[in-house]
Amino acid sequence: MFNNNNKTILVTGCAGFIGSNFVPYFLDFYLNYNLVNLDLLTYAGDLENLKECEANPRYKFIKGDICNRELVEFIFSEYDIKGVIHFAAESHVDNSIKNPGVFVQTNVNGTFTLIDVAYKYWMEKPFTYKKRYGNEALASSSLKDDTKVSFPRFHHISTDEVYGTLSLDPNDLFTEKTPYAPNSPYSASKASSDMIIRAYNETYGLNTVITNCSNNYGPKQHDEKLIPTIIRNALLGNPIPIYGDGKNIRDWLYVLDHCKGIDLVYHNGKNGDTYNIGGRNERTNLQIVDRIREILDKEVPLGTGNLFPANQKAEDKSSVPNIKSYKELITFVEDRAGHDRRYAIDASKLENELGWKADENFDTGIVKTIEWYLKKYGVKK
Numbered sequence: 001m002f003n004n005n006n007k008t009i010l011v012t013g014c015a016g017f018i019g020s021n022f023v024p025y026f027l028d029f030y031l032n033y034n035l036v037n038l039d040l041l042t043y044a045g046d047l048e049n050l051k052e053c054e055a056n057p058r059y060k061f062i063k064g065d066i067c068n069r070e071l072v073e074f075i076f077s078e079y080d081i082k083g084v085i086h087f088a089a090e091s092h093v094d095n096s097i098k099n100p101g102v103f104v105q106t107n108v109n110g111t112f113t114l115i116d117v118a119y120k121y122w123m124e125k126p127f128t129y130k131k132r133y134g135n136e137a138l139a140s141s142s143l144k145d146d147t148k149v150s151f152p153r154f155h156h157i158s159t160d161e162v163y164g165t166l167s168l169d170p171n172d173l174f175t176e177k178t179p180y181a182p183n184s185p186y187s188a189s190k191a192s193s194d195m196i197i198r199a200y201n202e203t204y205g206l207n208t209v210i211t212n213c214s215n216n217y218g219p220k221q222h223d224e225k226l227i228p229t230i231i232r233n234a235l236l237g238n239p240i241p242i243y244g245d246g247k248n249i250r251d252w253l254y255v256l257d258h259c260k261g262i263d264l265v266y267h268n269g270k271n272g273d274t275y276n277i278g279g280r281n282e283r284t285n286l287q288i289v290d291r292i293r294e295i296l297d298k299e300v301p302l303g304t305g306n307l308f309p310a311n312q313k314a315e316d317k318s319s320v321p322n323i324k325s326y327k328e329l330i331t332f333v334e335d336r337a338g339h340d341r342r343y344a345i346d347a348s349k350l351e352n353e354l355g356w357k358a359d360e361n362f363d364t365g366i367v368k369t370i371e372w373y374l375k376k377y378g379v380k381k
Contacts, residue, residue: 013088020049100185127205218255244335278345
């Protein structure tokens with residue numbers, strides 16, 4: 001238990017990329033909340049990402065599986081959970097192609113476990129919250145009209161990949177009304193979890209919101225993801241792998257802008273609604289690698305002798321090719337199965353209804369991102 005009278009929220013999967021940016025932001029911004037972080041610490045989870053929060057008396061980490069119903073029930077009871085922000089998910093598309101069962105287990109079954117426990121802990125029966133969480137029975141219509149977090153809320157974090165792929169027409173954008181058409185095991189599992197959230201809102205009257213985001217980038221992202229891979233391989237003098245022709249398009253969203261959007265929707269989003277969060281920064285993979293290369297050529301020129309982390313082995317350094325620009329490291333590799341051609345989000349609903357606006361465009365955000373990784377890899381102090 002926490003030694004205060006704050007409201008306690010359960011956050012899941014927050015040792016990962018987005019969650020580990022959200023937790024310090026949220027704790028700094030709101031002094032009237034406690035956060036309990038449930039994370040199994042699978043391949044993308046790293047407690048180093050949350051080192052800055054370890055000593056915070058309003059933060060508690062619990063290692064565990066969201067599929068473990070007994071544990072989730074214990075956490076709700078022990079900490080009197082009054083809200084959930086659900087980040088936890090298996091999210092690497094390549095891994096979902098190799099082992100889809102893990103994605104179904106975590107993203108579908110885990111989400112079901114969480115929301116079912118929340119429903120039974122907070123509510124007496126459909127559309128009737130327990131007295132200490134709502135103090136009244138509500139008709140379906142009145143609960144639907146409640147836009148604030150006056151009742152415990154379940155906020156589900158999802159992805160734009162549930163919508164499938166877009167044409168190359170720049171006016172063709174994902175909106176909240178775009179039909180779901182997932183094309184990978186990962187996106188199918190996320191679409192399934194979104195439907196579970198919707199069902200608990202429609203059938204039981206649970207106060208829910210869903211946010212679907214575009215591709216995030218920024219500090220603390222797992223090394224296997226595109227942007228960290230480009231930076232790391234460039235600094236090591238290794239080939240920079242680009243799938244297919246490199247012309248797949250993604251809409252890039254700086255992670256802290258995403259966190260601010262989540263905050264807005266959790267506190268002010270309309271019950272039962274979905275909100276898209278996107279950066280309006282469409283780039284091909286080739287444009288991404290070229291911009292990173294351009295910055296690295298300036299910030300860490302080849303031949304300066306400071307390309308590598310302090311713990312890099314000498315024999316590894318000797319294998320660096322004799323090249324003049326990181327651009328020469330770009331290597332095209334076989335495209336992955338089911339590789340969607342284009343994603344792009346229309347965030348007008350979030351902007352117009354809740355006043356959200358991204359603080360970073362891609363050119364400013366990528367500079368901050370590269371600076372963070374240069375420090376992580378020991379190139380800069």
